Amino acid sequence: MEVVNEVGQATVVTLDKQSSRAREFWKKWKKQKTAFWAGFFILFLVLVAIFGPVIAPYDPYEPNYDATLQTPSLAHWAGTDEYGRDILSRIIVGAGLSLGVSFTSVFVGAVIGTILGLCSGYYGGWIDRLIMRGSDVMFAFPDLLLAIAIVAILGPGLTNVVVAVAVFSIPSFARLIRGNTLAAKEAVFVEAARSMGAKSSRIIFRHIFPETVSSMIVFFSLRIGTSILAASSLSFLGLGAKPESPDWGAMLSMGRDYLATSPHVVMIPGLAIFLSVLAFNLVGDGLRDILDPKTKN
Amino acid sequence: MFRYIVKRLMEIIPIIFVVSLLIFFFIHLVPGDPVRLAAGKDATLEEITRVRQELGLDKPLLSQYATYMQNLLTGNLGHSLKTGLPISDMFANRFSITMNLTFMSLGWALVLGLLIGTVSAVFRNKWPDYVGMLTAISGISLPGFWLGLILIQIFSVTLGWFPTGGVDGWKSYVLPSLTLGAGIMSMLARFTRSSLLETLKEDFIRTGRAKGLKESVVVRKHALKNSMIPVVTIAGLQFGFLLGGSVVVETVFSIPGMGRLLVDSIAFRDYPVVQAVILLFSLEFILVNLLVDILYKALNPKIRYES
Amino acid sequence: MSENIIEVKHLQTQFTRDDRKTVVLDNVSFHIKKGEVLGLVGESGCGKSVTSLSIMRLFKDTTGEITQGEIVYNGTNLLSMSENDMRQIRGKEISMIFQEPMTSLNPVMKIGEQLAEAIRLHLGYSDKLAREHAVSMLTKVGIPRPKEILAEYPHQLSGGMRQRIMIAMAMSCRPNLLIADEPTTALDVTIQAQILDVMKQLQADEHMSMLLITHDLGVVAEMCNRVVVMYAGRVVEEASVYDLFDEPKHPYTKGLIGSVPKIGQKRDRLDSVPGNVPTPNNMPKGCKFAPRCKEAMSICWEQEPAIAGVGENRFCRCWLYDEEGRGANA
Numbered sequence: 001m002e003v004v005n006e007v008g009q010a011t012v013v014t015l016d017k018q019s020s021r022a023r024e025f026w027k028k029w030k031k032q033k034t035a036f037w038a039g040f041f042i043l044f045l046v047l048v049a050i051f052g053p054v055i056a057p058y059d060p061y062e063p064n065y066d067a068t069l070q071t072p073s074l075a076h077w078a079g080t081d082e083y084g085r086d087i088l089s090r091i092i093v094g095a096g097l098s099l100g101v102s103f104t105s106v107f108v109g110a111v112i113g114t115i116l117g118l119c120s121g122y123y124g125g126w127i128d129r130l131i132m133r134g135s136d137v138m139f140a141f142p143d144l145l146l147a148i149a150i151v152a153i154l155g156p157g158l159t160n161v162v163v164a165v166a167v168f169s170i171p172s173f174a175r176l177i178r179g180n181t182l183a184a185k186e187a188v189f190v191e192a193a194r195s196m197g198a199k200s201s202r203i204i205f206r207h208i209f210p211e212t213v214s215s216m217i218v219f220f221s222l223r224i225g226t227s228i229l230a231a232s233s234l235s236f237l238g239l240g241a242k243p244e245s246p247d248w249g250a251m252l253s254m255g256r257d258y259l260a261t262s263p264h265v266v267m268i269p270g271l272a273i274f275l276s277v278l279a280f281n282l283v284g285d286g287l288r289d290i291l292d293p294k295t296k297n
Numbered sequence: 298m299f300r301y302i303v304k305r306l307m308e309i310i311p312i313i314f315v316v317s318l319l320i321f322f323f324i325h326l327v328p329g330d331p332v333r334l335a336a337g338k339d340a341t342l343e344e345i346t347r348v349r350q351e352l353g354l355d356k357p358l359l360s361q362y363a364t365y366m367q368n369l370l371t372g373n374l375g376h377s378l379k380t381g382l383p384i385s386d387m388f389a390n391r392f393s394i395t396m397n398l399t400f401m402s403l404g405w406a407l408v409l410g411l412l413i414g415t416v417s418a419v420f421r422n423k424w425p426d427y428v429g430m431l432t433a434i435s436g437i438s439l440p441g442f443w444l445g446l447i448l449i450q451i452f453s454v455t456l457g458w459f460p461t462g463g464v465d466g467w468k469s470y471v472l473p474s475l476t477l478g479a480g481i482m483s484m485l486a487r488f489t490r491s492s493l494l495e496t497l498k499e500d501f502i503r504t505g506r507a508k509g510l511k512e513s514v515v516v517r518k519h520a521l522k523n524s525m526i527p528v529v530t531i532a533g534l535q536f537g538f539l540l541g542g543s544v545v546v547e548t549v550f551s552i553p554g555m556g557r558l559l560v561d562s563i564a565f566r567d568y569p570v571v572q573a574v575i576l577l578f579s580l581e582f583i584l585v586n587l588l589v590d591i592l593y594k595a596l597n598p599k600i601r602y603e604s
Numbered sequence: 605m606s607e608n609i610i611e612v613k614h615l616q617t618q619f620t621r622d623d624r625k626t627v628v629l630d631n632v633s634f635h636i637k638k639g640e641v642l643g644l645v646g647e648s649g650c651g652k653s654v655t656s657l658s659i660m661r662l663f664k665d666t667t668g669e670i671t672q673g674e675i676v677y678n679g680t681n682l683l684s685m686s687e688n689d690m691r692q693i694r695g696k697e698i699s700m701i702f703q704e705p706m707t708s709l710n711p712v713m714k715i716g717e718q719l720a721e722a723i724r725l726h727l728g729y730s731d732k733l734a735r736e737h738a739v740s741m742l743t744k745v746g747i748p749r750p751k752e753i754l755a756e757y758p759h760q761l762s763g764g765m766r767q768r769i770m771i772a773m774a775m776s777c778r779p780n781l782l783i784a785d786e787p788t789t790a791l792d793v794t795i796q797a798q799i800l801d802v803m804k805q806l807q808a809d810e811h812m813s814m815l816l817i818t819h820d821l822g823v824v825a826e827m828c829n830r831v832v833v834m835y836a837g838r839v840v841e842e843a844s845v846y847d848l849f850d851e852p853k854h855p856y857t858k859g860l861i862g863s864v865p866k867i868g869q870k871r872d873r874l875d876s877v878p879g880n881v882p883t884p885n886n887m888p889k890g891c892k893f894a895p896r897c898k899e900a901m902s903i904c905w906e907q908e909p910a911i912a913g914v915g916e917n918r919f920c921r922c923w924l925y926d927e928e929g930r931g932a933n934a
Contacts, residue, residue: 137315140583141575144541149575152563153326229440233545236442237560252442256549259446260454270443278438285434497665500707506662507702508722508773509695518721522712 028290035286038279045276049096058086060093060246069262079264081255087265090246091272097247098276101158102227105165110220112166113173114212120174121181128178135171143168147230151239158231158247161240165227176219180212214291221284225277232273248273301594305587313583320576321365323568334566351378351569369576375569379562384573387558392577394464395554398546399539401470402478407532410482414489414528419516421494429486436483441542445476445549462551473550477542481535488531492524499523526593533589537582606679609781609813610659610698611635615673617651617658619666626884628654632673632839633911634832636781641807641814643828643845645821645860649881651837652817653703656783659815660700661690677781696726699774703786705766709758716754719773726777741772745802764795768802775806782807783815788823800826821864825849830917833857836882836892839911842919853920855897891923899924 030036048055058076064084072079078087120131138146150164234240235249243250248269255265327334332349349355353364368375374384417429452472453461459472496502497520505515544556551557555574562570617629629651636642644652657663658670661682675682677698682690694700702708710718719738723729729737735754742750745768758766767787774782784803788796804827807814816827824831824845831848833841833856841854852858859877879896882888888895894904903923911921 137312137319140312140316141579142537142541142582144544145537145575145578148541148544148559148563149323149571152571153323225438229438232440233442236440237545237548238564239560249440249442252440252446256446259450263450266443266446266450270440270446273440274435274438274443277440278435281434281438500702500704501710502665503662504702504708504770504773505710506664507660507694507700509691509693509725510721511691512664514721519710519713523710526712 025290029286032286032289035282035289038282038286041275041279042283045095045099045279048092049099052092052096056086056089056092058089060085060090061244069258069265071262071264078268079262081251081265082258082262087251087268090251091248091269094246094248094251094269094272095276097158097241097245098228098231098273101162101231102165102224105162105231106169106220106223106227108162108166109169109223110173110216113170114177114216116170117174117177117179118181121178121185131174132178135174138168138171141168143226144230144233147234148237148239151234156239156242158241158245161231161234164234165230168230169223169227172223173216173219176215177212180215184212218284218288218291221280221287225280225284228273228277228280302591305590309583309587313580316579316583317366317369317576318362320572320579321362323572323575327568348378351376374573374576377562377570378567379565379570384570387570388555388573388577391553391555391558394552395543395547395556398470398473398477398543398552398554399536401474402539402542403481403532403536405474405478406481406485406535409478410485410532411489411525411528413482413486415493415516415521417486417490418493418497426490430490433483433486436479436486439479441476441480441545442549444479445473445546448472448476449550464552469550469552473546473552476549477539477546480542481532481538484535485528485532489524489528492527493520496520496524530589530593533585533592536585536589540578540582607637608635609638609677610815611674611676612655612659613674613676615655615658615675616671617654617668618671619668621667624885627671627837628668628884629658629837632834632837634839634842636813636815637830638780638813639811640829641816641827643824643831644815644817644834645819645824645831646834647819647881649883650834652819652834653785654837655834656700656785656815656817659783660694660698662700692726695722695774695779696777697779698781698783699777699779700783700785701767701770701774701787704790705763705770706790708770709766711758713757714754715756715758715761715769719754719769719776722773723776737776738772741776742769744775744806745769745772746798747772762795763791764799767791767795767799771799771802771806775810775812778810779812781813781815783817785817786819787816789818789820796823803827821849821860833860836887837884838892838921839919840893840921842911843915844917847915847918853914853918853925854893854922855899855924856893859896859898891921 029039062085064080067076067080067084068082070076070080070084076086076088078091081087081090116131120128141149146168147161147164150167151160154160154163231240232247232249232252235247236253238253241247241250243254251269252266252273255262255269258265332345332354346355353361356364372385374388376383377387380387413429413432417426417433420426449461449472452458460469463469493516497516502515502519505519506512510518540556543554544559546552547554547556548560555577559571559574562568562574611633612635613633615629615632616627618625618627620626632651632655634642634644644655646652654668657668659675659682661670663669670683673683677693682693685693709715716735716738719741720731720734723734723737724731727734727737738754739750742753747753747765747768753761753769758769761769767790771787787803788799791799800823803814806812814827816823818824828845830844831842832839833848833854835856841848841852841857843853848857849861852861856877863876877896882892882895888905890906891897891900891904891908894900897904901923909921909923909926911919912925914920914925
């Protein structure tokens, strides 16, 4: 009876806290001017990614040999590439690819990393040691190199890029979550153990997780930026997306030969990557300033 | 101090062991038959058998591993499937090229990063700060290959100051190292800024000002040294970032270094080379981290005396 | 020529946090005569340290700023000086030592250099002369093996030694005024006595003025000629040290003195002053001490008393001593 009551009461309190916390957050968010606008850009990006194929003015795959390498004009806002394909349409569809790949890979990495981190922090002992040793080994490889190695084994292609980026994201998440879990364990466990006994593990997951969520969100946002860069680098190296696909990195790779004569073929996809990563980094920074102001100046 | 070094070396050995083990298994993780993939689509049965023997895949796993470790310890990195040349020979020249590139990049990154970070901290919240930090966050967000191509377009093609690629004297390294160093420079700038700002709030800085020292002296003599310690550590740790980035930069600038070799070998499915490059990079990375760790302890007199 | 080395007049200092300005010092006035030791006493949070930082104008990298008042040193208002001129004063004419000897010295710089840089800057000595001077200062503050210490780092020394070094540093350029902010608070009791002795000796030798900030009445009794008592960012009493201990006027002072155990006195419980110092953003209307005052009258809750003379060279901010009785203010 009491346990249910306690838990019930706890949920009511959390809900109340949640709505005013949300308002607090929005107030602080508005103050972070650069992050605020970057947030809108990301929203825009997500919309483009979702509705890309519908809003693209031309077919991103259809070659048009009469209109190759045209500089930006009214007909083609971003010009055309060496096959006459409209670059703007390819960028739009490519947004879906980039965001899709990075969100998926970071999400997968986050989930696995979180589970590992929670287990590692909560259970301790040999599980902890095993997981930490494993992540040490993974940290022994530089990021991109690890991704390249994985793609080298599995072969090129976007799915394998997702796997590679997910894998190299895992140890960082695991470390982060483990740290938070350990800290929360100290704080909550003592009280929970004292008052509730058997239900403590549930309560711990209920309480630890919300505390870790904020640092996870910050980290997640920053990792998206990293993974967009990693994925496009892999595509650029020919290890990722197929060359015909409108993946931004692949577009750069293909357009390289025309750098001197038609720089827009290279500049525009690169700009797309740059702005996207910049937006995510700004948002991540902004989030970190709000959620963990001690780490700023 | 010495004890610490030994302790760290002891810790490193199992990691190196596991890493080499993983790399060894590399070939075995390839889905499908690596031999067929390496030999190519039209390979005859003879060729396939030859390649299998080359790779030592016809022997039992344990003896494969024994041979592998034996070879490693004697410095034999195997032979390239494509050219048949001993890999260690292939590495010789390329290694120094990549090293030149990496160190030059680190140099740029340190100099520019520290400069921008310090200026930002000293002029906190005024326009030099905003410019500096915007540059920094852009640097982290820039795709290396794009930056490289832009630099080529402006400085090589249009202005003709530097060659567009290849390795031909020190000039060839300028643009690539700027490109490679950009990401780290940005990280260092941000970190220097926050580290310096933290240091400036410390009590002993107030003491320095109370003595009537000029602000520039306080920053230069008292604050910088203290805030440099964590920054230099981070710089060293970014080395791995450089190794990964070198792959991209070498591709963009057509530099015949280790990174290019890696990418080319993957395209050719020249597994022995891929394995060897990854192994070398990983070892480098681990050792540099160790060195940085030791350096950090050595630089910080607090810790030096405590242990 | 004034007989005062420094006069603080109507000083007001505020801090800003999240766009909110908080007044930390309000209308603080006092003076220090040449060669005298003035004690500045009060609980934590009453503004003693901020007062010292205001005199030295050491608010860089904090949100503090002086909004009103004058600080007249040797005839010039420090608050109207340029930063350049102020730097000539710091370390040379007015020096300061801080509470935490552990963190107030640069951990990665040798002691010798930390001492020498001020000497070279203000006295213009060469490297060699500066080192010799540093050694003599270290000897004066009672540091053994001064020559070897020059080459050591702060963490190799104990708290007491570090504080001696701070004193040596502060005195090395022969300042006219030494501000000591809780110099012994962070030290062991036995070391405290030693440090106080060193300071007393130096003060007597150099005939230096000193502003000694502390919450410890024992230190006040031993070192000071006159005392200023602060509460909630205001001066509430000013008297010679004898008068203060003999016959405290302000209820707060009475409480402070009453809470110090006296030898020979038989008490079951020590008197303490109930309640807490109000935070700057929650100041009561009227006298700031009223909520904790045993002798509070109705006017104390309505209006803040002004500081008034209550005897020869004595001042007190309290309605109890208002000559016109309650109602009017002085």
